[in-house]
Amino acid sequence: MEMTFTVNGTQAKVEIDPAETLLGVLRERLRLTGTKEGCNEGECGACTVLVDGLPVDSCIYSAAATGGRRVETVEGLTLDELGRDLQAAFVAAGGVQCGFCTPGFIATLVSVLRENEAPSEDDLRTALAGNICRCTGYSQILDAVAATVSRRNGR
Amino acid sequence: MKPAAVKYARAGDVQEAVALLSEHGTDAKVLAGGQSLVPLMNFRLASPSILIDINRVNELAYVREDNGSLLIGAMTRQRDVETSPVVAAAVPLLPQALHHVGHVTNRNRGTVGGSVAHADPASELPALVTGLAGELTVEGPKGQRTIAAEDFFVGTFTTAMEYDEVLTAVRLPRLPAGTGVAVEELARRHGDFAIVAVMAAVHLAPDGSVDLVRLAASGVDSVPLRLHSAEAVLAGAQPTADAIAAAAATVAASVNPTGDVHAPASYRRDMAQLLVKRAVGAAIERIGVSA
Ligand SMILES: Cc1cc2nc3c(=O)[nH]c(=O)nc-3n(C[C@H](O)[C@H](O)[C@H](O)COP(=O)(O)OP(=O)(O)OC[C@H]3O[C@@H](n4cnc5c(N)ncnc54)[C@H](O)[C@@H]3O)c2cc1C
Numbered sequence: 217m218e219m220t221f222t223v224n225g226t227q228a229k230v231e232i233d234p235a236e237t238l239l240g241v242l243r244e245r246l247r248l249t250g251t252k253e254g255c256n257e258g259e260c261g262a263c264t265v266l267v268d269g270l271p272v273d274s275c276i277y278s279a280a281a282t283g284g285r286r287v288e289t290v291e292g293l294t295l296d297e298l299g300r301d302l303q304a305a306f307v308a309a310g311g312v313q314c315g316f317c318t319p320g321f322i323a324t325l326v327s328v329l330r331e332n333e334a335p336s337e338d339d340l341r342t343a344l345a346g347n348i349c350r351c352t353g354y355s356q357i358l359d360a361v362a363a364t365v366s367r368r369n370g371r
Numbered sequence: 372m373k374p375a376a377v378k379y380a381r382a383g384d385v386q387e388a389v390a391l392l393s394e395h396g397t398d399a400k401v402l403a404g405g406q407s408l409v410p411l412m413n414f415r416l417a418s419p420s421i422l423i424d425i426n427r428v429n430e431l432a433y434v435r436e437d438n439g440s441l442l443i444g445a446m447t448r449q450r451d452v453e454t455s456p457v458v459a460a461a462v463p464l465l466p467q468a469l470h471h472v473g474h475v476t477n478r479n480r481g482t483v484g485g486s487v488a489h490a491d492p493a494s495e496l497p498a499l500v501t502g503l504a505g506e507l508t509v510e511g512p513k514g515q516r517t518i519a520a521e522d523f524f525v526g527t528f529t530t531a532m533e534y535d536e537v538l539t540a541v542r543l544p545r546l547p548a549g550t551g552v553a554v555e556e557l558a559r560r561h562g563d564f565a566i567v568a569v570m571a572a573v574h575l576a577p578d579g580s581v582d583l584v585r586l587a588a589s590g591v592d593s594v595p596l597r598l599h600s601a602e603a604v605l606a607g608a609q610p611t612a613d614a615i616a617a618a619a620a621t622v623a624a625s626v627n628p629t630g631d632v633h634a635p636a637s638y639r640r641d642m643a644q645l646l647v648k649r650a651v652g653a654a655i656e657r658i659g660v661s662a
Contacts, residue, residue: 346474
């Protein structure tokens with residue numbers, strides 16, 4: 217079947233199989249390979265993207281149900297200032313090691329920081345509970361968010 | 372692994388979904404948020420012949436007060452319910468329970484109706500609906516019918532709905548102002564399915580005696596349970612530590628857990644009893660605080 221949706225601001229018309237997930241369409245049909253496949257069951261958050269502004273697990277999001285929706289992936293999210301600030305802060309704070317989880321963290325955090333310029337630690341922990349990182353131990357990631365928040369608020 | 376081939380149809384309204392279900396028979400599956408169905412398909416634990424997508428059935432996405440009860444459309448996203456001030460005022464137990472359902476990403480997409488229709492005995496929402504004596508409205512080719520929660524859940528992943536029926540709404544009685552509520556869970560990590568969960572709602576009369584108590588448990592039987600015996604001990608009593616312990620002591624006989632890789636049956640039974648004690652205590656402590 218044919219499916220039309222918006223990806224990173226551009227309309228895309230793709231031929232899909234209704235058994236596919238949004239993750240499969242992004243990676244295999246559109247070659248947007250920044251978004252990663254981890255557990256394939258919505259547990260790990262490596263595949264997090266924004267659909268109509270909200271973070272979701274693209275590995276358990278039906279591709280067919282994506283028609284007409286607005287999807288943002290790490291490729292698009294790091295084109296604007298907020299995404300770039302986060303990216304730089306992750307690098308500076310050591311929030312990236314193997315990097316597999318990073319695109320999902322960036323997607324979740326962009327959505328949090330769009331809504332709230334100064335999220336509490338509790339807000340962040342709730343929002344990030346669905347993003348697993350097996351390298352950093354998370355504290356460097358929270359440091360990166362703190363650095364992003366203070367940088368943006370000082371600007 | 373990739374999911375098996377499947378067909379897809381998008382329903383514009385409830386009647387259309389029902390017609391598609393009748394046409395395609397028992398191998399068809401309604402697609403709501405997909406937070407249970409898509410993982411099952413990804414691992415080929417489910418291989419429906421056709422998905423009937425109800426995500427655009429906007430008439431099923433609402434929260435409203437209706438005649439002393441809270442009415443929630445089946446397609447309302449769990450996150451929207453969790454953050455709704457209408458819900459927090461009418462049934463404060465509900466946002467607390469939702470906070471334990473998966474992660475924000477899952478709740479952004481997962482629906483109230485999907486969780487109820489899926490009927491996982493470890494899930495929070497089926498237990499909450501059962502404990503609060505909620506009602507489920509379903510629509511099929513012969514029209515609408517309303518089913519009491521205790522009759523709706525009939526077994527693990529099994530409900531009283533026919534294959535050609537769509538769950539349309541969940542009705543929960545409003546809790547009186549000043550009701551204390553608490554959710555107590557045993558889970559390996561926050562957001563995991565609980566091994567055992569207990570939910571409590573308690574309201575006290577001016578003389579301090581219990582004039583309303585609702586207790587629910589998940590993970591302790593093939594269906595969610597309302598803990599009638601424990602409620603009966605507390606109803607009308609002063610909620611002393613002894614009374615709460617006596618109520619909790621009835622729980623072992625009310626539950627019927629099976630052991631699995633997460634915990635043996637005996638441990639679940641003991642935990643259910645302990646969590647009832649904690650949940651009732653916490654609910655009473657919070658009376659008036661959140662009101
Ligand atoms: C990582 C992760 C963690 C989770 N943790 C928890 C947890 O801790 N607690 C918990 O309770 N749940 C948890 N869940 C499950 C989650 O709550 C699901 O959202 C919910 O169980 C299903 O809702 P859905 O809208 O996604 O339904 P779907 O997955 O689309 O559907 C589920 C089933 O219900 C049927 N169905 C759906 N809607 C209707 C309807 N209106 N009428 C008739 N049939 C219908 C479908 O055909 C399907 O069989 C978790 C899920 C994930 C991915």
